[in-house]
Amino acid sequence: MKAAFVALVGRPSSGKSTLLNRVCGGKVSIVSPVPQTTRNRIRGIHNGPPGQLVFVDTPGFHSSERKMNLRLRELAISTLRESELVLYLVDVTRPPGEEERALISSLRQTEDRLVVGLNKIDVQPNHRALAEKELAAAFRAPRLFPLSARSGEGLEALLAALWQLAPEGDPMYPPEYYTDQTPEFRIAEIVREKAMRDLREEVPHALYVHIEDLEMRHENTELWARGFIFVERDSQKGILVGRGGERIRATVRDAEAELGELFPYAVKLDLRVKVRPKWRHDEALLSRLIR
Ligand SMILES: Nc1nc2c(ncn2[C@@H]2O[C@H](COP(=O)(O)OP(=O)(O)OP(=O)(O)O)[C@@H](O)[C@H]2O)c(=O)[nH]1
Numbered sequence: 504m505k506a507a508f509v510a511l512v513g514r515p516s517s518g519k520s521t522l523l524n525r526v527c528g529g530k531v532s533i534v535s536p537v538p539q540t541t542r543n544r545i546r547g548i549h550n551g552p553p554g555q556l557v558f559v560d561t562p563g564f565h566s567s568e569r570k571m572n573l574r575l576r577e578l579a580i581s582t583l584r585e586s587e588l589v590l591y592l593v594d595v596t597r598p599p600g601e602e603e604r605a606l607i608s609s610l611r612q613t614e615d616r617l618v619v620g621l622n623k624i625d626v627q628p629n630h631r632a633l634a635e636k637e638l639a640a641a642f643r644a645p646r647l648f649p650l651s652a653r654s655g656e657g658l659e660a661l662l663a664a665l666w667q668l669a670p671e672g673d674p675m676y677p678p679e680y681y682t683d684q685t686p687e688f689r690i691a692e693i694v695r696e697k698a699m700r701d702l703r704e705e706v707p708h709a710l711y712v713h714i715e716d717l718e719m720r721h722e723n724t725e726l727w728a729r730g731f732i733f734v735e736r737d738s739q740k741g742i743l744v745g746r747g748g749e750r751i752r753a754t755v756r757d758a759e760a761e762l763g764e765l766f767p768y769a770v771k772l773d774l775r776v777k778v779r780p781k782w783r784h785d786e787a788l789l790s791r792l793i794r
């Protein structure tokens with residue numbers, strides 16, 4: 504049997520979480536068009552005839568010196584170091600720029616255990632040729648796989664390459680698992696995904712979700728969750744709550760619907776929006792949130 508941790512790395516919005524969800528056969532990691540959506544190492548488990556691959560989603564690699572971005576980058580780098588294999592995802596709809604080059608150069612030393620996915624080939628025209636040229640110049644013999652995480656095209660070949668590189672080992676999780684996240688975390692993430700929808704500029708980055716408590720009700724058929732969506736300013740709170748509370752009600756409704764599909768029971772949310780000024784500068788909070 505084979506077993507490996509596969510670090511999923513790439514620039515923000517390259518499609519890492521989309522790919523993770525597809526290979527795990529279930530929603531494990533939230534997805535949005537906003538860069539830097541993922542803030543944690545999110546493990547998703549893929550079982551196949553050769554054994555088990557545990558994909559570890561990471562925050563998009565972004566060259567910024569802001570406190571929160573530094574934390575996100577550190578998390579991605581430490582995941583790289585601790586995984587047997589590395590899956591680097593390039594978004595071919597964007598021409599490779601400075602940030603892509605910086606990432607490529609830090610991945611050079613991982614070449615022996617590196618597989619590269621050229622993602623979003625469903626979008627035409629694209630910069631695939633440019634990306635291939637960049638990669639060919641940086642690596643001796645890069646293992647390149649054009650694919651679409653959205654449609655699944657090209658995924659089989661990429662998985663085969665990962666299996667080939669994976670070392671012998673026993674599975675790390677029981678075969679029925681596809682993620683190891685706690686219910687609190689999954690609920691907080693789905694709420695964050697719904698709350699982020701259609702938000703622009705700073706607002707999606709200025710929110711985080713905290714689930715305060717959980718309680719099973721009605722003979723384990725309903726999980727009740729109470730929590731908060733934190734933002735940095737009153738104006739952001741106004742946006743999230745919406746006119747007459749319309750937006751927060753829609754967030755609750757859509758999160759409850761999706762959570763009801765993910766869990767074997769109904770989920771009822773009691774959510775409030777709260778202001779916590781400058782939370783992104785609070786080191787202790789960042790340590791709890793980003794890990
Ligand atoms: N057309 C197309 N869009 C894709 C594909 N894969 C992902 N996307 C879209 O790209 C956007 C970002 O996807 P995510 O999976 O959240 O990207 P990510 O790399 O996890 O982003 P961060 O967590 O912010 O680093 C979303 O709008 C996805 O729907 C693909 O294969 N084709």
Ligand SMILES: [Mg+2]
Binds near residue numbers: 532533534540561563
């Ligand atoms: Mg992500």
